[in-house]
Amino acid sequence: MTDAAETATLAHAAILAAVHATAFPPHERWGIDAISLQLALPGVFGFLHPRGGMLLARVTADEAEILTLAVEPRARRRGVGTTLLTKALAEAHRRGARAVLLEVSVGNTPARVLYDRAGFVEVGRRPRYYADGSDAMILRAVLPC
Template sequence: MMTPEDMAALHAQCFQAAPRPWSAQEFAAYAQDTNVLIRFIEGGFGVVRVIADEAELLTLAVDPARRRQGLGDALVQSLCTGAKVAGAQDMFLEVAADNAAACALYSKHGFARVGRRPAYYAGTDALVLRRAM
């Protein structure tokens, strides 16, 4: 398990500019929120919020030195399972349109594009993806 400080440090490695890295205080607040699921794996973590029958994948961070080892895959699977157990019927997320690796990961797990937000991430479009649980 990672501390909020550990999570903030890893998040800063993964999201140096856009979206901005989250603070330890933000991660500590999410950890206290009963609607939030946080899943850890050595080298990464993910955060999902479930409200009523909808889930939103808020962030997913994998140590850049540990990418392409299946950690993201395991985290997405764990987060989807957790959200479904918590009652989610659908899960949404936003991803930078130019992040091919993340787009491929989410596609592999059944997420499909349902929208686009122009210039959402410092000039880069965000894709809104959805997966039925």
């Protein structure tokens, strides 16, 4: 396997779930079924990074959404998350999206810095959205025409 992220298919559902489980607390984990169901939906695509990262996203008309992004703790701060996000933005653009949305907890500094560096800006909030009572920030990035 090369060091580059590859397209994820239904055949990768188990490894995607395994990576996701390392990155999120138990109540936020997406299991094999949840990931398989997502990947089977129209407009959903994913990437798997061989160093231990995964991302799922969805394109609807001219807008995309990052559904989830996870990097194994042992693989962090080495550009895996940035590589996955960059690939997802390019794929969303290729599929016709002109903007990308996502949700992130106000307290999730690593993800907020990552998204900020990728050009995302806050466009809204969902108060007490997460189980720990924290707000979700809604972030949006505009893709080039």
